[in-house]
Amino acid sequence: MPASPASPSPATFRCFGTGDALYEAYHDTEWGHPVRDDRGLFERVSLEAFQSGLSWITVLRRRETFRAAFDGFDPEVVAAYGDADVARLLADPGIIRNRAKVEATVANARALLALQAAGGSLTELFWSAAPDPAPPVPQGPGDVPATTPESVALAKSLKAKGFRFVGPTTAYAAMQACGVVDDHLGECPARAAAERARAAIEEVHA
Template identity: 70%
Template sequence: MRAMRCFGDGDPLYERYHDTEWGFPVREERAVFERVCLEAFQSGLAWITILRKRETFRAAFDGFDPERVARYGDGDVARLMGDAGIVRNRAKIEASIANARAVLTLRDEGVDLGELLWSFAPAAPAGGADGSSGVPATTAESRALAKELKRRGFRFVGPTTAYAAMQACGVVNDHLAGCPVRADVEAARAASGAAA
């Protein structure tokens, strides 16, 4: 019997995301910013909903270029609220703009968003849960990260959203113990300098 994925079986888009993206290390500023934004948009929704709209989100938010998004004004908010291809939630849209501005402030302070995110990696990696009920929604590290991001001007980044971003960027490897991708993710994390 073949090992089962943690999630995504039966949906090619979801399977590809699980097998090639989720948990693999992401450190580059724009890519981390995109994941933080998308995880905020996902709050209260199924991730597959966001995944199906991701290309439209990328187009609507100028490829999640923090410099461009930081310049958005009321007209851009109205444009985004009228875009049926994304999640039209004013608070989440405005949070993404505020977060882009926070990224630029970080830059001005000599802080890289990816490095900041990764600085909250747990000291000891988890061994891999046997079932999805063993995967936490928050951790001490995600609570600390959320607090630090909020202190630095980020919005819509509570501990659950912060933890989802940590998972998406490979700061933690929450692929289940029997998942066929878990070892590949751990190898990629080790190669990127993450704690093995």
């Protein structure tokens, strides 16, 4: 869960992001909403890996530049990247220039294609990690874990499939971002919208 703002007023309460328009929009309309397509999940896993050790807003402010640099996170295109592409990315000031993370993104695209070729999907892996029953609604930041047994298991499964930079903490952050869990706090107005979105997509996939 991204860092919570200090003492937000009831009128503007959010789990995080208050005071920054981009961050507010992300919190209100995207975080915790379900993502159930492999390309969308690949993008979010990639960005969560780049976020490792940094603040999420640092990545969020660069997301459009990341998308341009990584060809919209099309896994088939990224999987074909070679040394020249890695050099291009490491020279791009609009993204986070970390060789290990850039190379992990390419490796993860290849792992995703291999997973699909074997009849699996990143969507199936992620959503199989949804806790059942759902955990209690968090009432404060202290109720939101950094990892869970499900994220530990998901990280292990992803690594077994060849994915990199997917430890339990990164896996749980992606689970939160993609609606596999809903960690909006109980008093957060955005929680209801996230729950409606999740109910709607669960009905489609029932």
